[in-house]
Amino acid sequence: MLDDVIDEFAKDYLHSDLRELREALVRKLDGLSEYDIRRPMTPTGTNLLGLVKHLAVSEARYFGEVFGRPFPEPVPRWDDLSQRGVDLWATAHETREEITSRYQRAWAHSDATIAALKADSPGHVPWWPRPDVMLFNILVHMLTETARHAGHADILREQLDGGTEMDPEALARRGLDEAYWANRRAEIERAAKAAG
Numbered sequence: 001m002l003d004d005v006i007d008e009f010a011k012d013y014l015h016s017d018l019r020e021l022r023e024a025l026v027r028k029l030d031g032l033s034e035y036d037i038r039r040p041m042t043p044t045g046t047n048l049l050g051l052v053k054h055l056a057v058s059e060a061r062y063f064g065e066v067f068g069r070p071f072p073e074p075v076p077r078w079d080d081l082s083q084r085g086v087d088l089w090a091t092a093h094e095t096r097e098e099i100t101s102r103y104q105r106a107w108a109h110s111d112a113t114i115a116a117l118k119a120d121s122p123g124h125v126p127w128w129p130r131p132d133v134m135l136f137n138i139l140v141h142m143l144t145e146t147a148r149h150a151g152h153a154d155i156l157r158e159q160l161d162g163g164t165e166m167d168p169e170a171l172a173r174r175g176l177d178e179a180y181w182a183n184r185r186a187e188i189e190r191a192a193k194a195a196g
Contacts, residue, residue, distance in 0.1 A: 007119035007136070015114050015137040021074055021146045022107055025052060028153040032160065037092050041156045048156050050089040051149045056103035057087040058145060062138050063110035066123040071109050073102070076129045114139070163175055 031038050037049040059072035061078065076083035092101055119136040137185055157163045 004118075009075075010136065011114065011119040011139065014136075014143050015111075018139070018143050018146060019107075019111075021143070022055075022103070025055065025146065025150045025153050026103065028150075028157045028163075029096060029100070032157075034096065036160050037096060039160075040089075041159055045089060046152060046156065047089060048153055048160075049085075050095060051156075052103050053088045053090055053094075053099045055146055055149055056106045057101065059106040059110045059142060062125075063106075064143055065115040066125050066133070066138060067113055067117060067135070069109075069113050069116075071106060072104070076099045092095065100147050101189075104120075 008150065012154070029052070031116065032048070034075050038047050040047050055074055058071070060075045063069070076087060090096075104145055117135045119134065121135045121138075123133045123138060123160040125138075154164065
């Protein structure tokens with residue numbers, strides 16, 4: 001009995017964090033142009049809209065086929081090498097609304113799977129070395145994956161326009177304005193040069 005209570009607490013806790021990260025990731029697109037949300041910001045092409053698209057596919061796959069609850073829309077096959085990486089960027093014909101809406105539909109499907117299953121419900125991930133898993137494993141995996149990509153999105157957004165998730169008014173009240181950040185960056189640059 002106590003194990004069930006602990007399992008449900010853990011499931012609810014992880015699920016709550018996953019929900020918050022999903023919302024934060026989508027907010028990173030707010031106020032940016034179509035070009036900026038698609039713009040490759042790293043040598044490997046990492047971009048904001050591509051991160052959203054990738055996580056839509058990941059959630060659809062991990063909370064869908066892994067538990068025999070397939071997402072009702074087509075998802076690239078995990079074993080189709082010709083499709084590797086296509087979920088990491090948006091074509092010119094895919095709209096922001098299509099991709100974010102698909103992500104939100106994947107959330108709803110994932111949320112239904114999470115609600116329907118116990119934390120120790122079995123699943124099977126054929127592309128993992130140890131393919132037999134529980135819902136708990138997939139919750140931890142997707143929370144980690146989403147947090148990782150939300151961190152990427154934080155950096156990309158800051159590079160694009162200086163935007164952060166931090167409340168600008170609260171930062172200003174604490175004296176953390178543009179001058180503060182310019183001084184902080186200069187201090188860090190001096191330390192880096194001195195160490196180099």
